[in-house]
Amino acid sequence: DGGRERCSRIQPLTAVIVPLGGSIAGITEKDGVLENEALCLKLRKHGGHFTIIDRMTGELIGAQDIESLGPPFWPNEFEALPMTIEARTDALVASVASLQHPGLLFEKTIRLLSGTLIQVTYRLYNSSQETLNLQAQVVPAGMTTRRRIALPYKSGYLIEDIISGEFPQEDDLPRKGDCWQETWSAVEGDGNVLGVIWHPGSVAEAPAFSNIACPFLQFPEVKPGQVAEIAPLYFYAGSGNIDSVRRQYSLLIEGRIAKDHELQPRRAVEYGFDQPVLLNGNQAARKLHVSSMRTMKSMTGTLQVTMPEGWHCQPDTLAFENVLAANPA
Structure with missing residues (x-):
């Protein structure tokens, strides 16, 4: 170029090499990253926003703002706080210190188990002088077009089209933890599905006020100097449908193979x-x-x-x- 020398900014490029059947974790400037052959999970360092991406297509399958401790759950103090994220062999371990409860540390561990299955484990570390009884509100969301929601209540196995602003609405469906015939929920659309699966007795409430059930996880009482942990939560994310999530629920929670047509779907x-x-x-x-x-x-x-x-x-x-x-x- 006329004998002139130009310099450009050098930007690092990370190459992710995932072992077959395994997963790999790492830390970038802004995120913790966990990948296997099917999914790429990203956890934002500031505010803890969590995304689930199809690794082959780059399509966003699901997302979740950071959990909120309560009640009350709003405003969520963690949305404005930096997280400490550690990358381990097959997991991301994230923690954030509470300002509303001085001496309390909230920690979650995210693992990719196999294919499209994600496990999340939660802990509370109480170094304060106060005994705490807390819940963690989990608000996932999945897909944006042509969606159906599945909610297996005791009052009926509801499968219904999602209408933005109309259905589902907060408090317009059963929400108590004991209202569920099976402890899972799913949203499907365009050949993909996002499901959330929890253990019976671990959830105080699970209202459907996004486009999937939102579990309120009940921690046991945590006294000063103690650590509290609850049964893990699972996400199923990727190619599939509502039945894919139910089959995974049956294996994880009930220890059996689900049979077709065990639940008869209802409309709202x-x-x-x-x-x-x-x-x-x-x-x-x-x-x-x-x-x-x-x-x-x-x-x-x-x-x-x-x-x-x-x-x-x-x-x-x-x-x-x-x-x-x-x-x-």
Whole structure:
């Protein structure tokens, strides 16, 4: 270039070499990084934001802001604090000291177990003079388009399309830890799935106020000088669907192979006849019904019955008001 010499800034480039069937952990300027052949996990040093990325496609599968200790859970002090992150052979160990509870250290260990399975273990180190009873609020989120959520409640196995701003909504579905028939939840879309799996008895609540259940993990009482640990939480992230998460739940938590069609899916709102329309003669008496699994947002409207040609229904409409889980029509 006319005999002129130019200098450019030298930037380091990290080459990640992952052993087959294994994982590798490291620290960059801004993140802790954990990778295997399927996933790349990144944990931000400042604020603790956690992302799950498909290693082959670069697609974001799931994300989570740092856990909040409480109650109360808001504001979350950890979002503005730096984390200490240590890279071990197959794990990231992250810790942050609480300002609201001086002498308390929150620690989590993230491991890639195999393929698309992630294990997260939590600990509290109490060096204060105060006995603490705390929960950790975990708020994951997954996918952005064409999504369905799965919530296996005791009141019904709910599988429903996600409608932004409409469904699901906070406090509009069961949230207590003992409301779950199986302790997992999932969101699927575009061939990928994000699932969260927890051990029975480890969660105080699990409301669905993002696009998946958000476990509130219950720590045991931690006295001065003690360390408290709870049963690990698991994420399933990657190629698959809702059934992929349920199969992993059955192996991890129940120690068995899941069978197809063990749970019968329900919709958030269901309607129809109370029994199949089978005729003995030329008529049958049946009742129309409308039911909902929602606990706060009621429905009011009219159900219209459309019959095949040559069939008649009297009456052919059902007006209903304020239908909720506790108030079917």
